[in-house]
Amino acid sequence: MTPSDYEYLRKLLKERSGLDLSADKQYLVESRLMPLARKASLSGIPELVQKMKSGATALTSEVVEAMTTNETFFFRDKLPFDHFRESIMPEMLRARASRKSIRIWCAAGSTGQEPYSLAMCLKEMGASLSGFRVEILATDLSQEVIEKSKAGIYSQFEVQRGLPIQMLVKYFKQTGELWQINSDIRGMVQHRQLNLLHDFTCLGKFDIIFCRNVLIYFDQDTKISIFGRLARAMEGDGFLVLGAAETVVGLTDVFKPFPDKRGLYRPSGARAGSAQAATSMPKIAAMAGR
Numbered sequence: 088m089t090p091s092d093y094e095y096l097r098k099l100l101k102e103r104s105g106l107d108l109s110a111d112k113q114y115l116v117e118s119r120l121m122p123l124a125r126k127a128s129l130s131g132i133p134e135l136v137q138k139m140k141s142g143a144t145a146l147t148s149e150v151v152e153a154m155t156t157n158e159t160f161f162f163r164d165k166l167p168f169d170h171f172r173e174s175i176m177p178e179m180l181r182a183r184a185s186r187k188s189i190r191i192w193c194a195a196g197s198t199g200q201e202p203y204s205l206a207m208c209l210k211e212m213g214a215s216l217s218g219f220r221v222e223i224l225a226t227d228l229s230q231e232v233i234e235k236s237k238a239g240i241y242s243q244f245e246v247q248r249g250l251p252i253q254m255l256v257k258y259f260k261q262t263g264e265l266w267q268i269n270s271d272i273r274g275m276v277q278h279r280q281l282n283l284l285h286d287f288t289c290l291g292k293f294d295i296i297f298c299r300n301v302l303i304y305f306d307q308d309t310k311i312s313i314f315g316r317l318a319r320a321m322e323g324d325g326f327l328v329l330g331a332a333e334t335v336v337g338l339t340d341v342f343k344p345f346p347d348k349r350g351l352y353r354p355s356g357a358r359a360g361s362a363q364a365a366t367s368m369p370k371i372a373a374m375a376g377r
């Protein structure tokens with residue numbers, strides 16, 4: 088791959104998926120794209136780039152998908168699901184007692200382990216949800232991972248990562264070497280392809296948004312833009328859950344962190360501003376304690 092091929096790919100990936108590759112990630116691009124080049128009977132990445140430049144749109148989408156990291160597992164990091172069961176849902180059930188509906192969005196749901204972990208938590212809540220309509224929407228940039236999520240079929244390795252054995256027995260059916268999550272759990276999750284770089288106002292407002300382990304791949308301005316749009320897609324008393332390596336602190340004041348609940352945020356009511364405005368405002372620490 089020539090330096091100009093790498094620059095072309097870096098720019099394209101930034102525009103299409105938000106992926107912010109530093110100047111020294113050629114090895115990553117090579118390892119992800121060589122299998123794709125071989126599959127398309129191309130001699131290597133220079134020819135792949137040539138094809139993309141000449142307008143091969145399907146190939147370009149495959150390149151963008153191949154460069155996404157889809158790593159996920161059931162009940163990943165445990166703590167967000169403890170917050171969900173112990174804090175978020177009890178409060179939402181009180182706050183939505185008259186509306187009787189709760190909307191949850193997994194904004195980068197990958198192959199489904201995150202939205203299905205939420206669905207199993209809800210199932211375990213049993214009668215406390217009676218009369219409530221709870222919607223879970225799982226979206227992702229990659230159509231391939233959405234298809235896998237819809238099927239809800241996992242390998243032995245995948246079900247051994249994070250999923251308590253009692254839940255495996257209770258909510259999955261074994262077929263040969265594979266496990267499929269039961270249709271009633273699958274039926275609790277709706278799927279849709281969605282790029283977080285694009286407008287998502289058409290999805291309406293949510294009470295709870297899980298947006299975990301995707302913003303880490305984006306640059307600061309992209310994160311700020313997404314936080315602003317997530318705040319607008321959320322009810323004023325909603326909850327945002329981020330990944331362990333992600334935060335709003337120092338980037339925006341549209342969400343405020345819970346001081347004692349890592350990874351959990353609420354809308355602050357502030358309007359989205361610029362990165363500079365947010366970093367120059369000493370408000371965030373003060374708001375956290377509000």
Ligand SMILES: C[S@@+](CC[C@H](N)C(=O)[O-])C[C@H]1O[C@@H](n2cnc3c(N)ncnc32)[C@H](O)[C@@H]1O
Nearest residue numbers: 104155157159195197228229282283299300301
């Ligand atoms: C590392 S996985 C995280 C999955 C899950 N949220 C978790 O924490 O286990 C990141 C997911 O973000 C998706 N993704 C990457 N860029 C995206 C974008 N611009 N819009 C929507 N999803 C994106 C990837 O396809 C991938 O499935």
